[in-house]
Structure formats: structure tokens, C-alpha cells
Amino acid sequence: MSDQAVRKLNSGAFPNIVECVEHWHTNTVAIGNVSKHILFKGGFVMDEPHHVLYEYRQLLLQDVTEKELRDEFRFRPKAVAEDVYGTPDLWYVVLMANGMTHPRQLLGPMVKYVRPGKLGQILSIINKRKPEIDATRANPTPVENRTLVNIDLEG
Numbered sequence: 001m002s003d004q005a006v007r008k009l010n011s012g013a014f015p016n017i018v019e020c021v022e023h024w025h026t027n028t029v030a031i032g033n034v035s036k037h038i039l040f041k042g043g044f045v046m047d048e049p050h051h052v053l054y055e056y057r058q059l060l061l062q063d064v065t066e067k068e069l070r071d072e073f074r075f076r077p078k079a080v081a082e083d084v085y086g087t088p089d090l091w092y093v094v095l096m097a098n099g100m101t102h103p104r105q106l107l108g109p110m111v112k113y114v115r116p117g118k119l120g121q122i123l124s125i126i127n128k129r130k131p132e133i134d135a136t137r138a139n140p141t142p143v144e145n146r147t148l149v150n151i152d153l154e155g
Helices: 003-007 017-024 052-063 077-085 088-097 116-138
Strands: 037-040 044-047 064-068 110-114 141-143
Touching (some): 052 110, 088 110, 088 116
Antiparallel strands (some): 037 044
């Protein structure tokens, strides 16, 4: 994927927050655009805790590599994603590759990541599932109770 194509996926590459937010809506890989939406207890709409790529994790995790986690990247999956993929918006792929659910878990000494060559496959999965994701935005799935796993209750 070209540098110019990757820059189009980077919501943080704009000079001000208004432009970042406006770009987010059209950014294919932004977490809100890869997550189904749920209506929780009839009160508010939120992103489904697991994004659609999570369903393909076994396929994507077949091509994982690792490198040393530099100190400035500790607790910062967005920084790792920008370093590896050229966009911070794939931070959830870094967490998925490491079996993590929260940035506080990114301690090192090593960090795993899906090889950048898989970015095309990731985009293909997202585009394939886009109609389904968009449908849940317009008509979120009602949820009354949800069990969340791996919650850090102490921090």
C-alpha cells in the first residue's frame, strides 16, 4: 500500500481537531467504522466491544512478527500502530495481536504486530463487512445485559 493511501487512513494527520473528527467518519479503519453498534438498555448507542476484525483474528494472527517495544511506545498502541502501519488508527490491531484489551497492558519488552503486508487483507475484510456495520449504525442491536471480560477493576 502506498504512503499516500495510508495517509488517507490517518485521522491524526490533520492540523486541527475539527478536520480530524470530520475525517474519522470517512476513515475506513477508524474503530467506529469497524465496530457493530449496539443499543445498550435502550438508552445509548455504543460500539460493540469487539470489532469485526476480531472475528478474523486466527487468519490475521498467522502472519505476526514482533520487535522490541521502545520505552516511548509503552502503554501507547497508537504510537506502535503509527510506527508499524503509518497510521495510529490501527491501534486495535496492535492490541489484538498481543491478546490485549487495554493500552495499560502494553508493557513490553516485546510487542507483536500483524505484518504490514496484511493491511490490504485487513481493508478487504473491513470493506466486505461495511454494509453490515453500517446497518447496525442505523438500527443498533438492542442489548439489555452484557458480560465484559478482562476488565481491570483496580485501575
